[in-house]
Amino acid sequence: MSQNTLAPPATGSMAKRAADLLSALIRIDTTNTGEPATTKGEREAAQFVIGQLQDIGLRPQLFESAPKRANVVVRVEGSDSSKPPLVVHQHLDVVPAQGDWTHPPFGGDLVDGVVWGRGAVDMKNQVAMVLAVIEDFHRRGVKPARDLILAFFADEENGGVYGSRWMVEHHPELFRGAQEAISEVGGFTAWFGDHRVYLVETAEKAIAWMRLTVAGSPGHGSFVNDNNAVAKLVTALHRLEQHQFPPRLTGTMRDFITQLSQVTGEKVDLSDIDSIKDLLEKEGEVGTAAVAALGTHLNLTSLEAGNKANVVPPSASATIDMRPLPDERDAAWKMVERLVGKDISIERLNDQRGMESPDHGPIFEAMASSLTRHDPGVPVLPFMVPAGTDNKALADLGIHGYGFTPLKMSSDFHFWKMFHGVDERVPVSALAFGTEALTDFFTTY
């Protein structure tokens, strides 16, 4: 037994084990502030994970991309070496916990069958479930159907610069042969009215953050100035804001809408995006996310110019968060260049690909049947996430990514609000379902 590890119980369920591991992980504060100097805890969390893995005879490797920015990778041998390995990746960092919490965000309290704390759903839950399942395999002498490459990344919450992206750039050999990966934001219960389904992420929009800067002639506010930087910026922003990127259904969203209409019984015309939008807007949190996946969108997020009412500043700038559909990334950048004009410089702050993985075929079938085996008859739908995960980094290696962190939840549990929200928590019953579904998936696929 290595230092700092959590001894497995002699008996007891995987759910209990996953809950204990989750509590322990939440107590290691791995807040990612976005600033390397104040981000903390990733090394401690990585060492905790390493300890658990070593205790069952595995040989995890630690990779530090920068001091204390720790990533862990370990290979678990499967029973059929002719199958390509599957990457199972999760991130160790969490976003800051602000606001008033019912239970302390880094306490990992277990209260009335619910584990509370930052990371309970995003995504120390999956770290805990994967560890519990692999430990159970070891105890029972079970092997997964194929090799698993377990990866525990730093820095997902700030774009993966010190985590997945660094690992893919500096250690691509660790992922050699892998064609598919599973990670967060999928595999959980979603509700459309009274209809219960599971959503599996098969696609992600691209990320295109930018800073626009324009220079002009500074001067006294009382003079005539026809080269005013603020005015030029505002004009360009107005053109951007007015532009409508044409809405479109990608393959994933076409399949999602078609299957959703079968579930709800509401007829949809796939050629009429406005009616699809109307339909989705009635569907609460999931509908909101789905509407964002119907086209390329952008939001103006910050402005900077001047500091005095009677002084025209020499320059003005703005930041914009654009989320192109996976196959519209290049076209979207070109459109922005055209709309803002030559006078304005465009700095790409964050430019990450989208992805669209096959939403049918063996891996999707295996994920779906591992869910329905424990929740019979519930439809499993593919879904495009408007935000991003570490799947984007692995996609650069040609690996198809999926969101598959199985959790079964009731309709009164506001799951989507848990992500980065106050009072993040997860029921142990959801972890019970998740460990069973992951066990099935790893042993059958």
Ligand SMILES: [Zn+2]
């Ligand atoms: Zn996450």
